[in-house]
Amino acid sequence: SSHDHMDVPELNSDVNDNKTVNAVKMIAKSTENISATENAETSKNALMEKLAKIEFFSAEFNQQIFDEAGNELQQGSGLLSVSKPNLVNWQTIMPDESLIVSDGKNLWFYDPFVEQVSVYTLESAIANTPILLITSNDPKLWQDYSVSQLSDNRYLVTANNDNARVKSLELSFVKNANNLELSAFNILDATGQLSVITLNHQHKAPKPDLFKFTVPEGVYLDDQR
C-alpha cells in the first residue's frame, strides 16, 4: 500500500498452548478474589514506577484473541514501538495490515481494508486503545483505573467505570540484562473476551518518524475529534 514498508524480520507466530487458555481462567479467578484491603495506591505507584523506567521500546508482537469460553477467535502479529510521552506505533502485519499511531496529541487509526483513517484526541481514544495507558504517566489518564499487584512482576489495571468496554489490562514485566521490559499485556473486555499480546523485544530505539502520521493519498479521513 502507499506507505513504505519496513523490511520485516521473519515473524515467528508460535502456536498457542493451553498456558494461554489458563490465562483466561486465571484472570477471571484473580479478578474476583483480590482482597479489598489490597492497598491499590501502593500498587499503582509501584506500577507507575516500573513504567517510568521504560523510556521506549520496539518489539514484535503476537496477538491471540479468545472468547469467554477460551476458543481462539483470531491470531495476528506485527510491530509495536513506544516512546514517552504518549507516543505509540502499532503496526499489524498479519493476517492483514492496519496501523495505529499516537503522535502525543492525536491518535490515528489507518485501516487499509476500508481505505480510511480515523483520528481521535488522545483522551477520547484511551477507552478503546488501552496501550496508551502504558506510555503515559499522566495521573489524569490514570485516575479512571485502579491497580492491583498479582505478583512482583504482574499487575492488573482495572477500569473504575463499570460500563467501560475494556474491563482490565494485565501487564507482565521481565528483567532482561538489568533493564526492565514489558513482556506481555492482556486486554479483558467487558464481556469476558481476552486479547493476549506477547512482546519479543528488538533492542533498538524506535525512529522518531514512527510517531508521525500523514494521511496516505486517496484515503478517506474520518475526523472524530
Add this chain to the structure above:
Amino acid sequence: CSSINDIPVENNQANQDINSRNKQVSQLNSWTIAGKIAFINSQKRQSATLHWQKNAADKTESLNLSTLFGIKVLELNQQQDNFTLEVDGNDYNTQDLDSLIFELTGLNLPTRAMNHWLKGLAFLPDDQVVYHVKTLLPESLTSHYNNENWLIKYSKYHHIGPYQLAKQLTIRQGDLSIKIVIHSWKI
C-alpha cells in the same frame, strides 16, 4: 476440524461441474470462518474481525465481530432454533435476526441468507448465480432478498479440503457494500 489444505484454484480450468459442486457445498454445514468484515456506505466505513462458526450436528452457530484489540462489538449465538444477540453487553432474543441487528447496530447483515451466499449458493429460489466460464465457479449472485436488490461477487477461490470456496466476497445493496476477506476456512 482444521483447514486441511488451502491452495488457490487456477482460473483456467474447471475441477467440478456446476451441479456436483452445488450439491457438494450444500451439504457442507459445519464450518468455521476467521477473517475480516467491512461495512462501507456513503456516510460511514466500519470494519471488524469476523469469527463465524456453524455446527449442523448440534444445530449451533456463533458469529462474533470484534475490534483490533479483541473488544467484542457484536455476537450472535444460535442454540437449536433460538437466536440470542449480544450487543454492548446486552442480550436480546429474537426470531427475526436481520431486523434486530439493523435496529441495534444500523448494520444491514442478512446472516440467514449469507449462510448460503458465502458458499456461492442461492438462498431464495429465484436467486440467480453467474458461473465463471472456465472454472465453472460462482462469479456473482443476484437476489431480491427482503425486497431489495443484492449483488454478491466472489473471488480468491481456494481448494479447502475437497471443496472450492471463495476467500473474498463483496455484497452490495443500495449504497451499502459489505466486504468480507476470509483468512481461514476450517471444515
